[in-house]
Amino acid sequence: MAAAKSPDTAPAAPVTKRDRTHYLYIAVIIAVALGITVGLVAPDFAVELKPIGTGFVNLIKMMISPIIFCTIVLGIGSVRKAAKVGAVGGIALGYFLVMSLVALGIGLVVGNILEPGTGLQITDAVKDAGHEQVDAEAKDTTEFLLGLIPTTMVSAFTSETVLQTLLVALLAGFALQAMGSAGEPILRGVQHIQRLVFRILAMVMWAAPIGAFGAIAAVTGSAGVDALKSLAVLMLGFYITCFLFVFIVLGALLRIVSGLNIFTLFKYLGREFLLILSTSSSESALPRLIAKMEHLGVSKPVVGITVPTGYSFNLDGTMIYMTMASLFIADAMGTPMSIGEQIPLLLFLLVASKGAAGVTGAGLATLAGGLQSHKPALVDGIGLIVGIDRFMSEARALTNFAGNAVATVLIGTWTKEIDRGRVDQVLAGQLPFDEATLQNDGHGAPAEASEQGDEKELAKA
Numbered sequence: 001m002a003a004a005k006s007p008d009t010a011p012a013a014p015v016t017k018r019d020r021t022h023y024l025y026i027a028v029i030i031a032v033a034l035g036i037t038v039g040l041v042a043p044d045f046a047v048e049l050k051p052i053g054t055g056f057v058n059l060i061k062m063m064i065s066p067i068i069f070c071t072i073v074l075g076i077g078s079v080r081k082a083a084k085v086g087a088v089g090g091i092a093l094g095y096f097l098v099m100s101l102v103a104l105g106i107g108l109v110v111g112n113i114l115e116p117g118t119g120l121q122i123t124d125a126v127k128d129a130g131h132e133q134v135d136a137e138a139k140d141t142t143e144f145l146l147g148l149i150p151t152t153m154v155s156a157f158t159s160e161t162v163l164q165t166l167l168v169a170l171l172a173g174f175a176l177q178a179m180g181s182a183g184e185p186i187l188r189g190v191q192h193i194q195r196l197v198f199r200i201l202a203m204v205m206w207a208a209p210i211g212a213f214g215a216i217a218a219v220t221g222s223a224g225v226d227a228l229k230s231l232a233v234l235m236l237g238f239y240i241t242c243f244l245f246v247f248i249v250l251g252a253l254l255r256i257v258s259g260l261n262i263f264t265l266f267k268y269l270g271r272e273f274l275l276i277l278s279t280s281s282s283e284s285a286l287p288r289l290i291a292k293m294e295h296l297g298v299s300k301p302v303v304g305i306t307v308p309t310g311y312s313f314n315l316d317g318t319m320i321y322m323t324m325a326s327l328f329i330a331d332a333m334g335t336p337m338s339i340g341e342q343i344p345l346l347l348f349l350l351v352a353s354k355g356a357a358g359v360t361g362a363g364l365a366t367l368a369g370g371l372q373s374h375k376p377a378l379v380d381g382i383g384l385i386v387g388i389d390r391f392m393s394e395a396r397a398l399t400n401f402a403g404n405a406v407a408t409v410l411i412g413t414w415t416k417e418i419d420r421g422r423v424d425q426v427l428a429g430q431l432p433f434d435e436a437t438l439q440n441d442g443h444g445a446p447a448e449a450s451e452q453g454d455e456k457e458l459a460k461a
Contacts, residue, residue: 024206031209032216032388036228039220046221049214056211057368057382059204063197064369065157069169070194072351074187076173092306092411096313099403103245103316104346107323110241116233116328165369166351219384231388234328238392241320242399250316250406258413262406264427268292269405277394282401286311289405295433297422298412306411310404317399321392322349322367329371329381337375345370 039046148167150156156164176183220228251262266273269292272285286307293303323346330337337345349370371378412418425431 024208027209028212031213035213035216036220038213038217040225043221046217048218049221050218052214053211053216053218054214056207056214057379059207059211060368060382061372061379063201063204064372065165066193066197067201068165068369069157069172070190070197072166072169073173073176073190074194076170076177088302088305088411088415088417089309091414092309092407093313095407095411096310099314099316099407100319100350102249103319104323104350106241106245106249107320108327108342108346110237110320111324111327114233114237114324115331116230116237116324166348215384230328230332231384234324234385235388235391238321238324239395241324242317242395245316245320246399246402250402253410254406257410258418260409260423260427265405265409266402268296268427268433269401272401273398276397276401282311282397282404285401289401289408292433293405293408295431296409296426297419298408299417302412302415302417303408306408307404310407311400314403314407315396315400316403317396319350320399321396322346322370325367325385326371326378329378329384330375332384333378333381335375335377341375345375 035046035049038049148164150159150164150168153168156168176186179186247262254260254262254265269289272288272292275285275288276282290303290307293307294300323342326345326349327337327342349367368379368382371382409418409423422431426433
């Protein structure tokens with residue numbers, strides 16, 4: 001009996017470990033408040049603090065190329081794994097692509113309607129520098145296409161042309177895919193490099209309070225109350241957009257395809273939403289989502305493929321955020337983007353954002369990479385949203401989680417790998433989830449599940 005108790009007590013230790021990023025969150029809030037105060041009380045002095053925000057932005061820019069390379073290479077590896085499991089993987093990837101485009105489109109439409117950055121009068125010096133850099137970067141189509149090819153593979157990581165890094169990453173990813181099992185050691189190596197890169201990024205993000213203080217103080221000192229109004233419009237618009245996307249777009253899909261009420265599903269996942277709200281990361285609820293979806297009645301192969309892949313490829317909240325933030329920065333910097341410029345930028349973000357989910361600052365680095373690849377002058381505008389990025393992280397994480405929960409039910413329905421009778425019982429509270437063990441109770445999966453054992457193991461790899 002003594003041996004049986006040790007497994008019960010051992011897992012309890014990590015639960016009490018406090019996530020130190022909570023302190024970072026509090027520090028950013030305090031820094032933003034101080035920056036606003038300094039900007040309003042001593043505007044001339046506050047404008048001189050702009051180099052502090054610029055320094056933090058430069059640290060973020062330093063991380064762009066390695067993050068883009070690692071996430072793209074590993075993202076293509078995820079596609080390869082998902083594609084090997086047949087219908088479930090194909091349907092999942094197709095659905096994720098469509099919903100990412102829908103989320104991008106919604107963010108694009110709302111951003112163009114609200115125009116939150118329009119009228120934000122930042123310093124003329126910054127505006128002039130922005131216009132000069134945009135003019136200097138103007139190239140014809142031939143020069144642009146030739147500029148995508150780096151001099152060497154290594155030079156792609158040292159140049160400021162992010163699209164060169166993207167090209168090398170895509171070539172490396174597809175080459176590793178073609179190598180099959182021989183490429184697995186290299187993929188594991190890239191995964192280790194990604195962990196190192198993200199650890200460095202986590203260290204850089206501890207400078208966010210200082211960067212947020214300098215950036216917000218400079219913007220407030222330059223534009224006054226108008227800056228606060230513009231940032232408030234962006235935040236409010238983003239929250240409302242996420243709310244409408246979840247309860248109208250996803251809710252309608254869930255009702256039409258599966259005949260389920262989205263409020264009932266979210267009530268079942270209530271504890272997971274609270275966990276995400278407290279940690280600002282949807283990654284914290286991933287293990288619980290897998291267990292709860294299996295308990296709900298979706299077969300293990302579908303859950304094992306859809307949830308992990310969705311956490312890299314189905315980031316609806318992140319897509320909406322990046323589109324609205326890009327348009328806000330462009331308007332605030334006095335160089336608004338035309339539709340012809342917006343579409344390529346959003347397609348870049350669609351590809352470059354895959355695989356960076358759940359890492360604090362990765363979204364900010366990806367956004368900076370997208371801006372640098374299309375309008376380098378706008379990268380300095382990242383400092384405008386450093387202060388409010390953390391405030392919007394909850395909405396991003398909640399929307400991403402909701403999108404993956406709904407996707408699991410939808411794909412289970414399309415592939416007929418869901419027990420509808422059990423779903424009704426679970427959502428009605430007749431079969432409660434075991435919170436003590438966080439395990440499903442071995443409900444019956446479709447017969448095909450036993451034939452897909454190897455595929456399930458592959459999906460979990």
